[in-house]
Amino acid sequence: xxxxxxxxxxxxxxxxxxxxVRLPGCWRSWPYAARVAVSASRxxxxxxxxxxxxxxxVHDLTDAQWAALQAAWAGCAYCGKxxxxxxxxxxxxxxxxxxxxxxxxxxxxxxxxxSKCNDEVTGWLRRKRLDERAFLLRHLELRTELMLRFxxxxxxxxxxxxx
Numbered sequence: 001x002x003x004x005x006x007x008x009x010x011x012x013x014x015x016x017x018x019x020x021v022r023l024p025g026c027w028r029s030w031p032y033a034a035r036v037a038v039s040a041s042r043x044x045x046x047x048x049x050x051x052x053x054x055x056x057x058v059h060d061l062t063d064a065q066w067a068a069l070q071a072a073w074a075g076c077a078y079c080g081k082x083x084x085x086x087x088x089x090x091x092x093x094x095x096x097x098x099x100x101x102x103x104x105x106x107x108x109x110x111x112x113x114x115s116k117c118n119d120e121v122t123g124w125l126r127r128k129r130l131d132e133r134a135f136l137l138r139h140l141e142l143r144t145e146l147m148l149r150f151x152x153x154x155x156x157x158x159x160x161x162x163x
Contacts, residue, residue, distance in 0.1 A: 059100035065150050070107045072142045077106035078130055084109060091139070093118035102150060103143055
C-alpha cells in the first residue's frame with residue numbers, strides 16, 4: 001500500500017512522503033496545500049449554495065428597520081447580552097424557508113447565532129435552557145410594534161418565483 005502511495009505521489013518532497021507513511025489515511029498526512037485547497041473549494045461551494053438560496057426569495061429588511069430592531073431589543077434577543085456587535089439571525093432559518101424580513105429577524109450575539117445554526121428556535125432555546133416563553137412574548141410584542149411603525153409595501157410581501 002505504501003508503494004502505491006509512493007508511485008502516485010511521484011517526486012514530492014521526502015518529508016511529505018514520510019508524513020504519509022507515518023500517518024496513513026489521516027488528513028494530517030496530506031500536504032498543507034492540498035488540505036487548504038479542499039477547504040477552500042468546500043467553502044466556495046457552500047457560499048454559492050447559500051447565495052442561490054438567498055436569491056430565491058425577497059429580503060426586505062431595510063437599514064432603518066434593522067436599527068429599530070437593535071434599539072428595541074437592546075441586546076441579544078436570546079441571552080440578553082449587550083456586549084459587542086449584534087448579528088442578524090432569522091427566527092426561521094433561511095435553509096428552512098425563512099427570509100430577512102422585519103417579522104423574522106432578531107439581533108443576536110455571535111455566540112448565540114453560531115450555536116443556533118439553522119435549528120428551530122424554540123427547540124434550541126429549550127436545549128440551551130433559555131427562557132422560551134419570554135423570548136416568544138417579547139418577539140411578538142416588538143414585531144407588532146415595529147410592523148405598525150414600518151408598514152409593509154404590497155410588492156415586498158410576495159416572494160419572487162423560483163427558477
